[in-house]
Amino acid sequence: MATEMGTRTESRRLQERAEGLFPGGVNSPVRAFRAVGGEPPFVARGQGAYLWDADGRRYIDCFGSWGPMILGHAHPAVVEAIARAARDSASFGASTAAEGDLAERVMAVYPGIERLRFVSSGTEATMSALRLARAATGRKRIVKFEGCYHGHADGLLVKAGSGVATLGIPGSAGVPEEIASLTLALPYNDLAAVEAAFAEYAGEIAAVILEPVVGNAGCILPGEGYLAGLRRVTAEQGALLIVDEVMTGFRLAPGGATELYGIDADLITLGKILGGGLPCGAFGGRRRWMDMLAPLGPVYQAGTLSGNPLAMAAGCATLDDLAARRETIYAQLEATTRAMAEGVAQAAREAGLAVTLNRLGSMWTWFFTSGPVTNYDQAARSDVSKFGAFHRGMLERGVWLPPSQFEAAFMSAAHGLAEVDAVVSAARAVFGQFSA
Numbered sequence: 001m002a003t004e005m006g007t008r009t010e011s012r013r014l015q016e017r018a019e020g021l022f023p024g025g026v027n028s029p030v031r032a033f034r035a036v037g038g039e040p041p042f043v044a045r046g047q048g049a050y051l052w053d054a055d056g057r058r059y060i061d062c063f064g065s066w067g068p069m070i071l072g073h074a075h076p077a078v079v080e081a082i083a084r085a086a087r088d089s090a091s092f093g094a095s096t097a098a099e100g101d102l103a104e105r106v107m108a109v110y111p112g113i114e115r116l117r118f119v120s121s122g123t124e125a126t127m128s129a130l131r132l133a134r135a136a137t138g139r140k141r142i143v144k145f146e147g148c149y150h151g152h153a154d155g156l157l158v159k160a161g162s163g164v165a166t167l168g169i170p171g172s173a174g175v176p177e178e179i180a181s182l183t184l185a186l187p188y189n190d191l192a193a194v195e196a197a198f199a200e201y202a203g204e205i206a207a208v209i210l211e212p213v214v215g216n217a218g219c220i221l222p223g224e225g226y227l228a229g230l231r232r233v234t235a236e237q238g239a240l241l242i243v244d245e246v247m248t249g250f251r252l253a254p255g256g257a258t259e260l261y262g263i264d265a266d267l268i269t270l271g272k273i274l275g276g277g278l279p280c281g282a283f284g285g286r287r288r289w290m291d292m293l294a295p296l297g298p299v300y301q302a303g304t305l306s307g308n309p310l311a312m313a314a315g316c317a318t319l320d321d322l323a324a325r326r327e328t329i330y331a332q333l334e335a336t337t338r339a340m341a342e343g344v345a346q347a348a349r350e351a352g353l354a355v356t357l358n359r360l361g362s363m364w365t366w367f368f369t370s371g372p373v374t375n376y377d378q379a380a381r382s383d384v385s386k387f388g389a390f391h392r393g394m395l396e397r398g399v400w401l402p403p404s405q406f407e408a409a410f411m412s413a414a415h416g417l418a419e420v421d422a423v424v425s426a427a428r429a430v431f432g433q434f435s436a
């Protein structure tokens with residue numbers, strides 16, 4: 001099997017070309033596989049649960065474009081919606097009915113979103129939400145949590161999980177200390193730390209932003225009462241609670257973690273599934289805050305491609321399919337993901353490996369540590385070299401996992417029991433080689 005490495009000649013050729021064009025050969029750092037080693041295949045196409053690389057090799061996709069592809073690749077309704085929209089032109093820079101169509105679909109499952117605005121990425125959504133929170137409160141500081149990633153805006157690249165953790169850079173060069181110092185990074189799942197920060201910086205904290213279920217440090221679940229506690233403390237202290245659902249929105253439930261945990265957020269940020277695979281994000285929430293945006297209010301925020309017709313069409317088609325199948329699709333995702341995640345964890349245990357499985361619905365992580373993993377420090381105890389070997393072994397057996405220990409894996413509705421069995425058998429074979 002391992003000798004097949006040498007057969008990815010076309011991917012290697014494309015990689016060499018890319019290295020002459022893009023820093024590190026990529027347009028987003030985690031794609032370079034630095035954290036796991038091995039050569040990243042170039043993708044030629046996807047269909048359902050599968051990807052094919054430039055050399056014609058097939059993979060079961062377990063990272064779903066980092067979250068968006070909940071319906072699987074090239075879902076016919078999404079493809080048709082994009083094609084239909086494209087025939088009427090890709091962009092106008094003027095309002096279209098499609099923006100209202102997608103906004104109504106979002107608000108139907110997020111009743112706490114009274115007004116929203118579309119942007120083109122999750123990064124833009126969180127960046128804009130924080131600007132709004134600072135304007136709303138007249139305060140400068142923000143609280144985030146170690147291991148949570150909210151996009152690559154300057155003030156948010158502080159202890160920011162996944163890509164940053166993976167590369168071993170504490171924050172990022174190029175972010176002025178003055179800006180980073182306005183961000184307090186606290187341990188996740190530790191309400192006392194939040195209370196202490198509000199005591200120390202009384203009247204200075206504009207907002208608390210978090211991943212309600214963390215995906216960007218690997219999958220980490222909120223402890224009992226944690227989210228409600230954050231809501232209580234922020235309300236008491238006059239700070240906004242920003243729930244970053246870019247990853248979890250529409251995935252954990254139709255209304256994301258907000259619905260699942262009954263969170264009463266001030267602002268919610270969305271992305272990934274929202275655009276059905278096209279560049280799209282949104283932030284929204286209480287009208288009293290959102291109406292502070294230009295042109296109604298003094299907070300500036302804009303975008304040439306915001307509400308792009310193709311992204312709106314792909315988003316509507318995706319949310320329509322999720323809504324049409326809502327009685328079955330989340331149960332199916334839960335069942336297939338549980339079978340796959342627990343099957344691999346069981347195979348690891350049988351091979352004598354210390355693996356901690358964290359999972360909620362269709363997102364999960366196998367941490368190569370005895371655990372538990374409830375915050376970033378505990379996640380960081382994982383044996384990343386073992387994870388790297390696992391990743392390379394799985395890739396050789398046709399299973400594409402997220403290329404970092406600190407990223408959640410994702411299941412799509414196109415994955416069935418055949419894919420579950422194939423992944424579990426591949427893992428059994430890889431773990432078998434570990435002990436051999």
Ligand SMILES: *Cc1c(COP(=O)(O)O)cnc(C)c1O
Nearest residue numbers: 121122123149150151244246247
């Ligand atoms: C992916 C992600 C972002 C950033 O979204 P981009 O579209 O990559 O800019 C922000 N927050 C969370 C929770 C994410 O998972």
